[in-house]
Amino acid sequence: MAQLSSDQFAFGGNLLTVEEALERVTARLAPVAETERVSLSQADGRILAEDLLAPVDLPPFFNSAVDGYAVRFADLRPGAETLLPVGGRVAAGAGPGGSEAGQAVRIFTGAAMPDGTDTVFMQEDVRLDGARVILPPGLAVGANCRPAGEDLARGALALAAGRRITPEAVALAAALGLGHLTVRRRLKVAVFSTGDELVSPGAPLGPAQLYDSNRFTLAALIRRLGADVTDLGILRDRHEAVRDALVAAAPGHDLILTSGGVSTGEEDHVKAAVEAAGTLSLWRLAIKPGRPVAMGVINTGREGQGTAFIGLPGNPVAVFVTFAHVVRPFLTALAGGTVERPLALPVRAAFAYSKKQGRREYVRVILRRGADGMIEARKYPRDGAGVITSLTATHGLVELPEPVTRIEPGDSVGYLAYEMLR
The missing domain is CATH 2.40.340.10 (MoeA, C-terminal, domain IV)
Structure with a gap:
């Protein structure tokens, strides 16, 4: 598991701005070191562990971008229509072959350009005259062609380390012929809710009780970031219960995430439990909704080292907002990803x-x-x-x-x- 120093999130002020919170959770954070090779079909959502350089040119050969007629630009009459005999046909996947000067070649999208040709006329822009094609004036040299390496040259940076793999990134890796990628290991996050008033969905409601939604919200958000979730359920408002759960979860997880119980009321036991099980740098964000947020480190038995703890407010909207601005960048940085603040x-x-x-x-x-x-x-x-x-x-x-x-x-x-x- 990732090991954090006991003063990882130390802060002496009263209220943090969103930017200060982002700096606090990422400044001295070393990402998990473990990596693994995964198939391309399993790479979506994972964090790329190393720079990915293009092993081949993309596209790998000079080809046509449209269905039409390939010609030598030098054979065209400047400012006037050009009439050329059609001297061949090249479909996608076939060898390019050659072409003679003064001839056009019927070509299809993705097909290799015949040797010597450098320009393609779209089929809807030309007229046929038997076995000859009439080409209009005004086309630039190289039109409707894709040179080898036009998208990406061999050896160029295709995807940078720290990038979260998306379907678009998967497409690029596949186009480069890569079947596997090296990614950071999945983070392990333990989640629980606190409160005597909460019950899990599906259980009967008692008097003055509510169904717990925060635990399921957080689990869904965490999984979207490519991490694994351990659901520790609902902890009752007892100091010992919360403390013991924190101590038990710390050795096997990279983060312990809770909602509720981080304020200063008589029934808010999370703060005291964290202080008993580790160290707590309790902060309040200058943010609405979501001011009460706690962060600290739970001891794992190693001297001065521990597992990160983040306690979010109890209200569902505040949970979503504070997750977005505190937990999401923290998990991204811990997983080795590049943290970028969303652009409004x-x-x-x-x-x-x-x-x-x-x-x-x-x-x-x-x-x-x-x-x-x-x-x-x-x-x-x-x-x-x-x-x-x-x-x-x-x-x-x-x-x-x-x-x-x-x-x-x-x-x-x-x-x-x-x-x-x-």
Whole structure:
């Protein structure tokens, strides 16, 4: 398992900005060292462990980009139509063969260019006259052709280490003929919820009890990042139960992730349990929703070393937001991935909103097209941190930075789609 120093996340301030939190969770973090070779079909979502250099040119040979007629540009009449006999035919997968000067060759998309030819006319742009083709003027040399290495030259960097493999990256690796990739090992994350008021879905509800949704949200988000999840269930509001669960989970996991119980109430036992099982650098983020976030290290029995612990708030929307801005970059960095903060895209606000200065706020919105055709963001009417439908019925979040105190309809605001945060 990844081993962290006991002061890995030490922080002496009161409130952290989102940027400070990101720096705190990634600055001194060494990624897991273990790697493995996986088949290309199993590589999606994994972190590439080493730079991938192109073993061949892409494409590997000079070929036609369209169905049409391959010619020598030197055979064309400048500024006038050119009439050439059709002297051959090349289909995709066939050898290119040669061509004589003063002739055109019928060619198809992906077929190798015949020796000596350098330009292709699209079939819909020409006219046939028996066994001859009439070519219009105005085409540039090299048109509708793909030179060898046009996409990627042999030896060039195809994919950088630290990149999370996506379907597009899989396509590139496959096109280069690679059947396996070297990736970082999967992280192991233990997840549990705390609270006497919680029961798991499917169990009967007692008086004043709620179904636990946070544990399932976190497990789904973690799996999307390519990590393995151990579900430790629901821990009751007992100091000893939480402490013992932390101690038991630490040796076999890279991160222990909880929700609820990290505030300062009399029934919030996670803080004390973490301090008993390791060290805690309790912080509060200058963020809404989601201010109470705890981070620390649980002892594993090795001197000064341990497993990371992150405690998130108990409200479901706050769990999603703080996961996006704290846990996601932490897991990405620990897995050896490149951490990139999502880039908020400008949209037009269709709502008025006031907020406190010095705190970053995330407003759940629905995107619509305004009467003038511009994309605008409309605030969801119910914005409590416990309103789960405010996530399922919206498209993303509007990010309001710390200096902002007021938004008026028509203002430009930064929009983050949910797909960018999970």
